[in-house]
Amino acid sequence: MPVLYWVQARDPALIQAYGFIPASLLHGGWWPGVLTSMFLHANWAHVGMNALGALAFAPPVARVMKGGAGVVGFLLFYMVCGVLAAAGYGLVHPDSGATLVGASGAVFGLIGAGLRLLRVKDGRPRRLTDRRFLVPAGVLMAVNAATGLAGLVPGAGDLQVAWEAHAVGFVAGALLIGPWLRLFGAKPAPFDSRADLGDAPG
Known part of the structure; x- marks a missing residue:
């Protein structure tokens, strides 16, 4: 991330060229920005927090x-979470002409998945209904919404914080990690019809 931002900082036009503008989803334009925007950042503080x-x-x-x-699965997981986060933000703000940049949605996808894997012994994610996931997830999403709405994110300055993208990325990561591990997991996880999305009990 720091290297990419160093390159980006030398050419500010990259933000407008490759950032994601929500209105582009419905009105044409550079829709691939849902992917390319995650490789751009607003400032060094933004880079640092995501890193x-x-x-x-x-x-x-x-x-x-x-x-x-x-390795391929991990990179795809990261990017899919980021793309869904940006697209989700675009659907919430379909007429916005503001440019969205940052890997926060992808990082929140890792957080959503990571919380389901926290302190598990067999490498299989906890159920979505497990309190050990639900409690920290609820706290994190509440803090995310509060800080985003109040503009209290360090280093944000006058920039608008896309807390909705964070939330979508988090949910995407939490939901996708179970099915993803069926394809790329270190251990084959047998299907459990009792668990959410085929996840095993935590």
């Missing part, structure tokens, strides 16, 4: 992926 989040929650997710296919 710290990724460093904290990428390891538990990457650890349950297997071999070379797992």
